[in-house]
Amino acid sequence: MSVAERAGTVADASGRGAAFASPSAGEAATVVEPLIFEASAPGRRAVRFPQPSERARRVATGQPDLPAGSLRATAPRLPEVSELDLLRHFNRLSQLNHAIDLGFYPLGSCTMKYNPKVNEWAAALPGFAASHPVDPAASSQGSLELEWLLGELLREISGFAAVSLQPAAGAHGELTGMLMTRAYHRANGQGETRTRVLVPDSAHGTNPATASMVGYETVTIRSNERGGIDLDALRATLDERTAALMITNPSTLGIFEDQIDAVLSAVHEVGAIAYMDGANLNAILGRFRPGEAGFDVMHFNLHKTFSTPHGGGGPGAGPVGVGERLVPFLPGPQPILAEGDPDTVRRNAWAGRSTPGARFALEEPGSRPESIGRVRMHTGNFGMFVRAYTYIRSNGGAGLRAVSDDAVLAANYLRVRLADAYDLPYDRICKHEVVFSGRRQKRANGVTTLDIAKAILDHGIHPPTIYFPLIVEEALMIEPTETESLETLDRFVEAMHEIADRAGSDPGSLRRAPVTTPVGRLDEAGAARRPDLRHAFGETGAE
Amino acid sequence: MSSTYPDDLRYSKEHEWVRADGSQATIGITGFAADELGDIVFVELPEPGTRLQQFGTFGVIESVKAVSDLYAPVSGEVVEINEALRDQPELVNDDPYGEGWIVKVSLSDGAELDQLMDAATYGESTAG
Amino acid sequence: MAYSPHTEADHRRMLDAVGVVSIEDLFADIPPAVRADRFAVPPPLTEQEVRGELSRLAGRNVLPRVSFLGAGAYRHLVPAVVGEVIGRAEFATAYTPYQPEVSQGTLQSIYEFQSMVCELTGMEVASASHYDGATATAEAALMACRLTRRDRIAVSSAVHPQVREVLRTYCSGPGIEIVEVPAELAEGGSGLTAPDAAASVLDDDVACLVAQQPNFFGGIEPMRELGEAAHVVGAQLVALVEPTSLAILEAPGGYGADIVTAEGQPLGIPLSFGGPYVGLMAARMASVRQMPGRLVGATRDAQGRKGYVLTLQAREQHIRREKAASNICTNQALCALAATAYLSAVGPDGLREVAQLSMTQARHTAAALEEAGLGERRFTAPYFAEVAVRVPGAARRHAALLERGILAGHPLWTDYPDLDDTLLLAATELTTDDDIAALVDALEATR
Structure with missing residues (x-):
């Protein structure tokens, strides 16, 4: 078979999959959202900066000039776009994503729980966001105290x-x-x-x-x-x-x-x-x-x-x-x-008070x-410390304990509710996640775990982690987290049952899934064989 | 799935094949191995002149979601590598015993071939 | 729990379905000997209370009225539209794009990021991001060791001290030796890394030379000559660069850099007391299989629609495990998105304006201090937007200025004991003529 005639195949973990038109066929791809470079026109601007003053320009000339050999000859081809076009581009891109704020995300091992918004409010406080990391400690007492307190809480936890x-x-x-x-x-x-x-x-x-x-x-x-x-x-x-x-x-x-x-x-x-x-x-x-x-x-x-x-x-x-x-x-x-009694500082902080004389x-x-x-x-990553500290203080000790209680209860609920449809290699009380196997569907219907995952996408739910851990054949690793309502868990159970049923009645439809997403299954083998890792600006062989 | 294996080749338990031709031998991976790996996306080839030791590693083969070492089924010096695999690693999937060969070596010890399996024995080892 | 959706009836229904009486039964598998015997985390706070506590802490930071502090983290304008983009929950609350069909937003934005990093650096391939500039540089040095099969690295003493510390830490595990190339920091020195000095420590055991452009003191290094010194012995040049400077300074690909790294914080990322920032890394295509970190590639689906996927994953830990190029997994995707939005917002002209204005104001600052007889430049070499200035009595006056809300840069003697009385002053496009006048006045007042 000559290569030019050959159809590429997408890899799945079993090594077989849907056929792809060979990229060498030369047809232009349909584009969901053009690259931002394609919205570029010379001279278009989103942000402008002030010009240096006369004085600045004048006195600066007395300083040593940059060596001619160290200067850039051609400008980087960054996009030149208006602010509105920029915003629309990224907003449209964002709409191609699944996210916790849009729907269920039971991705095992990743703990995709709700990210409370007050955490974002806290991280954006100017006192934190504008705090320079090389600032003398005297100017950064708030940042240092937060780090110290977070360390104390993590120690206790x-x-x-x-x-x-x-x-x-x-x-x-x-x-x-x-x-x-x-x-x-x-x-x-x-x-x-x-x-x-x-x-x-x-x-x-x-x-x-x-x-x-x-x-x-x-x-x-x-x-x-x-x-x-x-x-x-x-x-x-x-x-x-x-x-x-x-x-x-x-x-x-x-x-x-x-x-x-x-x-x-x-x-x-x-x-x-x-x-x-x-x-x-x-x-x-x-x-x-x-x-x-x-x-x-x-x-x-x-x-x-x-x-x-x-x-x-x-x-x-x-x-x-x-x-x-x-x-x-x-x-x-x-x-x-550096100065102060740790017990007093902690006690005051837990009551929302600073400790006079304490120094970090x-x-x-x-x-x-x-x-x-x-x-x-x-x-x-200080911004993450602010969020985590806010979260721990919001929940408190009792709340954190309840986090685990509910995370474990939800996982066990799914374990029991899905055990009739999918194989459960280790059938015992689980903790925050449960690992099923798609081997029954694979043997009986030729439907792989990858097919099941892709079919879940058509239910508007992010699939579980798949093919991990490696010791479970056709693994489906489900972590519901504590922040999903019982109604959401039940909808997921229904979706998983519908897919298990369809594996028997119409396995072909699972192999074609997903059909409701912005793009279908992508040619990963083609991507790895002939890597296209950056925009080529119309150079030969591009696009 | 490649369920039958060419009779003129010898096979290792690491799923490489050897085609001996006088003092020279061609080495590749079996259709079974190629299927197990899935779509091959890259083959890391040794430099010509590299000396291979029987059952030692001599390269790496990658698919989208797996990676495996290549083991030399026989000892010898690499005399030629399959340059076509640089641009078309999929040849290993498409034609494992033909255009998808990996290296050619000058055999150090023809007797090593006796330590390898024939097609029937290899076929049994991969069944089930 | 502050964010629980469950009612008592929900709990009951779930417990009944599981077939246990209470939640305690679900934890019976924890051996009694190792169960937690305390958990003294303070009680929960309402939103109002937690806002009070966080406001208290944020309020304890005293932001300077005027700042000339840089030293690796820079105060730049973050256009409002950048905050808007990264604030989109669809970006912020997504996980790593393991399912490309529902992650095209993240994946395409990373592809755009990789493209922009390649443009800035003049390199062929860029990774999806690293933790920060220092860890990217350490990973680049390890990558050079793999590529050259050598186990020593050379680093200029004019590379940021914290970057050198991180290099030492990363190299300590596998036992990679580090040799330092002393920069010309003596009285009347250039403040640069001399190619001869580099050549004298480079030999055919050395995997790479790590140099910074502009260097820690703002000086413009002879990168081409440093690269030649490395290449003569078969070593690589790892160039750590400042990204806004690349609007003016030659792209590292042009002077022969083999691996380029950068701290991406100046590209639209707030100071935030040191993180999260983003590390950039770029290299030649021939080295891509030894490159650490995620890569996004373009491809298409069965219907011919263009799409993006994580690719060349066989380099990575989840497939190659102990033979992986690095253990990196989670990186800094949202910060890379901020950099992508920033570079799109400023464009090539805006980035050049930022660089020009920063450079002009740094020169203005040095000239103003010299004119007033308050200080003199410590080094002779041309500099970009940061300059080392010797100011008599610097320690005392730095502290006195801080009292007045003026942060007079970074005291260099804390990192380089020989650089007594020397302040590292940084300017950006946000540095105004009034800021410079305030610095001069305050130094006058503390003579």
Whole structure:
């Protein structure tokens, strides 16, 4: 078969899919919304800036000129558009998105809960938004106090000895945790001998990727038939070469590790660090405090548990909590209460009052010589801290406990309601999410989990996470969160039943789904084979 | 699905095939492997002159949603690589035993071929 | 819970469906020995109360009346339309675009972002974003190590001190060695990185030279020569740049940069005490498979409609796991959208005006201080919009000016002990002639 005649195929996880017209056919694509570059006309403007004054121009000429060789010859081809055209372009683009503010988003492992609007109000307060990160501490007492207080709240929530707010996302928190692990073992003279990080086969991909980034080798531990860590396999693998165990608890199957105490003892017996991926913290607020239980380090995802909006892929924030033995290695500088009694400051803040005489600061450089150093610039994604602090204070302790109660109840409700239609590989009480398998539909009807996910889109609902965790065939990972009403959950149940029914009666229609979205299934293989990663401005081969 | 495998080839359990022609051999991945991976989007090829060790890795093959190492079924020095795969990695899916070949090597030890499977045995190993 | 939709009847119905008596039963799998024995989070607040508390904290920040502080984060005009765009809930409350059919808004805007970053930098491919400029630079250095299969990196001492700290942290895990190229910071020095000095530490074990343009002191580095020094030994040039300066300064692709990174904060992102910002990264197409971070590509659907998808994902952690190019997952998409909207709003002419005006006012500031005999430039080299000025008694006067609401830049001796009495003063298009006059007057008053 010659390539020119060949039809491309879209990949799905089973390697088969709908046929696509070959891009080499040369027909122009239908465009849903043109690129902003296409709305550009020379000289059009949205924003203008003042001209420098006569005096500025005159005195500036006395300063050294930029070397001729350092100047740009041609202007960057940025769009030239009016403000209205700009706004319409992005508003129309926004309408092509699904979002929590539009509909249900049961994306497992992502905790797509409602993002309260008062959080946005708080982050936009000029006192915060215009606060410069290199400002002297005297001008930034409010920002520093907020960071210190958020650290105190996260400490209380997690039971850890200390918290660093620096990491910008969950994976960045993992990196921070593993760098501290490495520094800890080095400080104990075991930096060269402890080379392995153990992760369960159900782990997020970030865990092994993080271990590699700090130079560790990853060893995979299998799960047992109940979806937990196989304790015997773990004990057989743990030894003096082990630097750390990284686990998610509740696991990516949505199951609480019910032998967690034995797991932690086994890890500590060989002198290794116990890392907890905190992605699933929304299940256990007020019920399980990882630091108190014996974990050495954990990252939080403020954009999951603490309701900061995910922004279509960030910004998030991934603070880490650590137990006593990792405190010296925390990144720096840390926001600290430099003068004042911590109990008094906390008590006053919880009552909405400032404490006279209290002074906040950043640690002096070099004050913790064993610190791993900075993991990013400044003190973290501060705007996310404002939102998370607002959220925690709005909910309070009782509210946070209720968050987990309702998140777990909703997931169990879906577990029970959908168990007749979809296979449930681990049929037991779950936490905040439940993992089904589409294998029944695949075997009986040739309908894959990808087809099911695409059909869900036609119900105006975002699909669950699919094909993860890897240990579940045709996985469908559903996390409803606590903020969805029972009516919404019931509508989702109806949609999932309708799809399961249709898998038997009209499987072809599922393979063609979605049909109500701005575009249909896209040719991902074509995109990867001949990458088109930027606008080509009419250059050859473009568009 | 490619359920039958050419009789003139030898197969490894890592799903590579070898076509020996005197002291030279052509290597590719089987139709079964190509189907399992799905649509191939990239093949990372070794430089000509690279020495391959039997059952050692010599490259990487990527599909949209999976990635796999390539394992040499025999030892030898790479004498030619399939340049066409740079622009058309889909040849591996379309014609795994023909235009979708990956490298040609000069065989170090023809006896290594005896450690590989014939078509029937390989076919059984992938069944079910 | 402040945002619960459930009534008591809803709870009952769900508990009955699940077949348990109470919610407690759903937590029975937590071993008693490790159940939380305290949870002393303060009580809930109403919206009115929580607004009071957040207003209290925001009010404790004292915003300066006049500021010459930059040092890596810059006070620029954020056009109102940029705030409007990123405030759209359809952008702000979406997750990573895993389902492209219902994420075209996010995906296309990232493709536009990648295109604009390529235009600014003169490079062939740009990623969807990184946490900030420093982590992008650290990831670029690790990328250079993979591309060259070498495990040492060289960095100029005129690169932002915090960026160098982050480089050290990232390199400490895999044990990558860092060698520093001392910039010419001595009395009467240029304040730049000399190509000879770079050449003397570069050898064929070094993966890359990291240099900043303009450098931490605002100085215009000889990037072409630095790139040549790196390329002679087969090392790469990693150029950390300031994005508004690229309206005036040569695009890094033009002087031979192999990987370009930037802190994108000046492009329409508020200071917000240091974050969230956005890291930019761009490179050559030949290096794309070693590039960390998400990439969006154009493609089409079965009906021939153009659409956008996350692509080349086999580089990433969720597929390649321990062999991934990086562990990065969540990045800074909404900040990248802000930068995209900003660059669209200002266009090429507006960006040049911002750069010109910032540069002119920085020069105006230095000239005014020199004219009044209040200070002198610390370095001889031409500079962009930030300038190091030696002011006698700087520590005392910096503090005294702060009392008057004037932030006289960044005290350089805190990072470089040899740069005593030296302030790093930044100007932007928001710096007015009155601001400069106020600085001069206040310094006069504290002689």
